[in-house]
Amino acid sequence: MRRVIASWAAVALLIVWQIMAAPVFAQERPDYETFEGFADAVGTDLQEDRLSDTGFENLREDLVAWRERFLAADDVNSVQIDALSAQIEALGPAPADGETEPADIANRREELLAALAEAREPRIRAEEAHARAAALIGRIDATLRSRQTDALFQLQPSPLRPSIWQKAVARVSDVAATVKREVETNVTTRVERGTLWDRMPVVVFLLLAAAVLITRGPRWVERLIARIEARSGELGRVVYGFLISLGGIAVPLLGISLINLALISTGILGPTGERVALGANIAVLTYASGRWLGRRIFPDGGLIPSPLVHDEGVGAEGRLLALAAGLLVGLLVLIGIVIGVEGSDVEIASVLFLPVFVGLGVVLYRLGRILAASAKDIRDDDSSSGFRGYVIGILGRVVQTIGAVAPVLAAIGYFRMSAALLAPTTITLGILALLAVLHIVIRAxxxxxxxxxxEAAGQALAPVLITFLLGLSSMPFIVVIWGARWTDIGELWGRFRTGFQLGDTTISPGVLITFGLVFGIGFLLTRLLQGTMRSSVLPRTRIDKGGQNAIVSGLGYLGLTLAAIIGITSAGIDLSNMAIIVGALGVGIGFGLQNIVNNFVSGIILLIERPISEGDWVEVNGQMGTVRSISVRSTVIETFDRTDVIVPNGDLISGTVTNWTRGNSIGRVIVPVGVAYGTDTRRVEKILKEVAEAHPIVTVNPPPVVLFRGFGADSLDFEIRAILTDVSFVMNVHSDMNHEIARRFQEENIEIPFAQRDIWLRNPDALASATAPRSEPRPASDAIDPALSEPDAGDAE
Known part of the structure; x- marks a missing residue:
């Protein structure tokens, strides 16, 4: 127990010492002379190109370490520099040419400038060394990329030559002989020492457990998945089935790991055998992963959703192809480890990899066809998923092309180019498939x-954002798979962490995080204030609904503006040098977006002056309805047909608007009535007045008025004019009065005339002959002139 406590105490003291010593080390002055000599040597190596890739990688690591020191030294004397700069600024601007200033101030300015130059000297030296180190790192990266590109296009002897086959067979035989020799030697040694049989019970137990896991484990997992899917709902089936299905990868991997553990525990494996066992572990992992992905992308039975559209036959083929892809990638890893152990050359590697490349080419070509067909089905089934179908279609065609071309390149002799196409394409497809499966699970x-x-979960935004972040997180792995080095990723991250210049301000992740935090806090406070004002404060005042909405909207705009300004100031972003550019852009945007700016300003005027408010009954540009919302750009008016009309705010400010309910809901209704000539007009006036006064919405003061408007063409024209307590019901009142007028006129036998017209015909005879039926046509013989049918006198003689 004391040893444990002493160990933890030593670790704690070490951590504290490192934390306290870190600032001291950060302030140490770098040895610039040593760096200059090292940089000169690196430049010579680059110029002569005499080092291997590993040598250049080691030099690059040393340069990165130097660069980090110089970056830390860039902050030396920062407090002193800020103080001196503030003192110089306090003296005021330096005199212009031809002008002088008091001697005391001039002497003091010279002293401060000299001190400032001296304080900046370490920073300038560090910046110079940092720039040289960064330049050398860039040259090393360019050299390594150039070598990598040249290797891709280097033509090797074709692996179809029989002479190379003999070398490949001999190399594999040598590896097998080496493993056999190591096993025989270790077994003899363990038997002589008597340690082999001591470990045999543990070895037997591990082997039995591995046999059970490998033979029975996958079946147990499938049964458990089927039971969960049968008992769970649609979403639970996806989530729980996914979690349990991970056992399909873990169980076989655990089984092969137990076998390796059993063999290693006996001590019969040598270095070569252990590396081959490691390759076997990786092969089993890729095989199980391919099998698992195939079952998630091409599910059997249709109980869980699939990111692709396919029938059962295509699904079975897809599962088989995914399993084959995982197995072939595992063989690539295993063969790479085997030939790497024996230091095999590229010719032997091309022979051993060629069958695997051909198999991967066939698998990729078939998968590409499935993707292309699924993309077409997605576009046909759902027009809203056209972009997804388009992307899947392009991916399928690219995969088909690589699957057809890469094996041919390997057979010709472009082994490295074929390897750089097939393996990354297969692994990238696996990553994309994993992201698709994770999106379905996250959504569920x-x-x-x-x-x-x-359905609602499928329309949610949060799962899409989470999947998008996962996709961004996978990008470095995909880039490395396609040939980039982790050092390139680290270099990009270093540049991002350092930031970029915007005027005199450096935009770095810290600046962005500070601005985001301050703006987010300001945004939340603004929304909190708006909610408090809307729900608790303003309803207790005498301000109408429109005024309350105007105040809440104004607080929102003011709060967001202040949050942005405070965020920019807190992050230390100085945009003063961008004022001219921003001004020019503002003028250009102002001319290009005149209507939008006009509507925006008009919306602010509407919120301040409030000529109309939400809930008002208005008429503008021939459209009549109720105002539903007022934003800074437009106003939404809901017509009485329950349709929304979007009216630009500029039309409401510059045009004529009729507001029927502004200030109050009182309005007037006019009901025209016509009666037949000969009716007692005073009697009609009395009846109409009684009808108007009897309606509950008509006001008593002022009372309704009945006017005898004149003598019409067909009737005596009267008109009811009444003031309503709520003009929103004007159409209902108009209809009610018409019904009541019709009822009262029927009781009083008062006739409501309708137009009658008498038609006089000036030419009835002509019309009669035109409409008379036509006589039957005469025969052709009757149409011949009788004089022409009589025989000629000369002919008779």
């Missing part, structure tokens, strides 16, 4: 957590 888990159904 989000639906379960929020209590949504599958």
């Amino acid at each position: 888990a989000y639906g379960l957590a929020r209590g949504l159904d599958s």
